[in-house]
Amino acid sequence: MITTSIPCELCETSGGELLWQDDFCRVVLVDDPHYPGFCRVILNRHIAEMTDLNENERQRLMKIVFLVEGAMREALCPDKINLASLGNMTPHLHWHVIPRFTDDRHFPNSIWGEVKREKTANLSSISILKQTVRLRLG
Amino acid sequence: MITTSIPCELCETSGGELLWQDDFCRVVLVDDPHYPGFCRVILNRHIAEMTDLNENERQRLMKIVFLVEGAMREALCPDKINLASLGNMTPHLHWHVIPRFTDDRHFPNSIWGEVKREKTANLSSISILKQTVRLRLG
Numbered sequence: 001m002i003t004t005s006i007p008c009e010l011c012e013t014s015g016g017e018l019l020w021q022d023d024f025c026r027v028v029l030v031d032d033p034h035y036p037g038f039c040r041v042i043l044n045r046h047i048a049e050m051t052d053l054n055e056n057e058r059q060r061l062m063k064i065v066f067l068v069e070g071a072m073r074e075a076l077c078p079d080k081i082n083l084a085s086l087g088n089m090t091p092h093l094h095w096h097v098i099p100r101f102t103d104d105r106h107f108p109n110s111i112w113g114e115v116k117r118e119k120t121a122n123l124s125s126i127s128i129l130k131q132t133v134r135l136r137l138g
Numbered sequence: 139m140i141t142t143s144i145p146c147e148l149c150e151t152s153g154g155e156l157l158w159q160d161d162f163c164r165v166v167l168v169d170d171p172h173y174p175g176f177c178r179v180i181l182n183r184h185i186a187e188m189t190d191l192n193e194n195e196r197q198r199l200m201k202i203v204f205l206v207e208g209a210m211r212e213a214l215c216p217d218k219i220n221l222a223s224l225g226n227m228t229p230h231l232h233w234h235v236i237p238r239f240t241d242d243r244h245f246p247n248s249i250w251g252e253v254k255r256e257k258t259a260n261l262s263s264i265s266i267l268k269q270t271v272r273l274r275l276g
Contacts, residue, residue, distance in 0.1 A: 048218070049207065049211070049218075049219050050204055050207060050219075050221065051204055051207050051208045051211060051219075058200070058204060059197060059200075062196070062197075062200050066188055066189055066196060069187065069188060069189050070189045073187070073189060080186070080187075080224075080225060080226050080229060081187050081188075081189075082222070082223070082224045082225075082226070083188065083221075083222065083223045083224075084220070084221065084222035084223070084224070084248075085220070085221045085222070086218075086220045086221075086222070086248055087218060087220075088218050088220070088238060088245055088246035088247070088248070089246045091218060100226060107226060108226035108227045109226070109250065110222075110224055110226070110248065110250040110251075112247065112248040112250050112251040113248075113250040113251060
C-alpha cells in the first residue's frame with residue numbers, strides 16, 4: 001500500500017473541468033490537448049483501490065464509468081474506448097475514460113506509451129460530449 | 139469501431155495460463171517476465187467495448203475482475219493495483235489486472251510507459267496467487 005504525506009491533487013482540486021458530480025463521485029474533462037474528450041471519473045473520498053469499496057459502491061462507480069463511455073461513443077464515435085484505473089502517481093481512485101482514434105497520437109499504443117505520430121486533435125465535438133454526459137448522468 | 143478480418147488472438151488462444159473459466163469469461167496468468175502475477179480477465183465472446191454488454195453482463199465481468207484484484211492483494215501484497223481495458227491491438231474485451239510495486243520496472247509509470255529501472259522480478263508468490271484466484275473464484 002502506498003502511503004504518502006504529500007497533499008493529494010484529487011482531494012485538493014477537481015482534477016479537470018467539472019461535468020457532473022454527486023456526493024459520491026464526479027466526472028471531469030481532462031485538459032489534454034492531444035486527447036480532447038478524455039474524461040475522468042473520480043471518487044470523492046481518498047481511497048486507493050476498487051476492492052477498498054464495498055460491492056454496492058463498486059457497482060455505483062462503474063455505472064458512472066459506463067455511462068460516460070456510452071456518452072463518449074454517442075458524441076465522438078471513437079474507434080476504441082480505453083478504460084483504466086492506475087493511480088500510481090495519485091493513489092486516489094479515479095478512472096480514465098479515453099476516446100481513441102486509429103490516427104491519434106499513440107494508437108495502437110496506450111496513451112502512456114510511445115508516440116506514433118504528431119497530429120492536431122479535433123476539438124469540434126467536445127461541446128456535444130459535454131451535453132451528452134450531462135444529459136445521460138442527469 | 140475497429141473492424142478487422144485478421145484472426146483474433148483471444149478467440150483463437152486462451153491468452154495465457156488458464157487459472158479459471160466459466161461459460162462467460164476466463165482468468166489467465168500473463169507470461170510477462172517483468173510482471174509475474176499479471177492476470178487478464180477475458181470475455182469469451184468477441185466483443186470490443188464494455189457498453190456492448192448489457193448491465194448484468196458488465197456487472198458479471200467486473201465482479202470477476204474485482205475477485206482477481208482481491209486475490210492478488212491477498213497473495214502478493216502489491217503497492218498498487220492497475221486495472222485497464224484497452225484493446226487497441228486486440229479489440230476483444232479483456233481486463234488487465236496488474237500488481238505494481240514501487241521498485242518494479244516502470245513504477246510510477248504505467249507498464250506501457252517509459253522503463254524506469256531494470257529489475258529481476260520476484261516469482262516466489264505466484265503459486266500462492268494461482269491457489270488464491272482458484273479458491274476465490276471457486
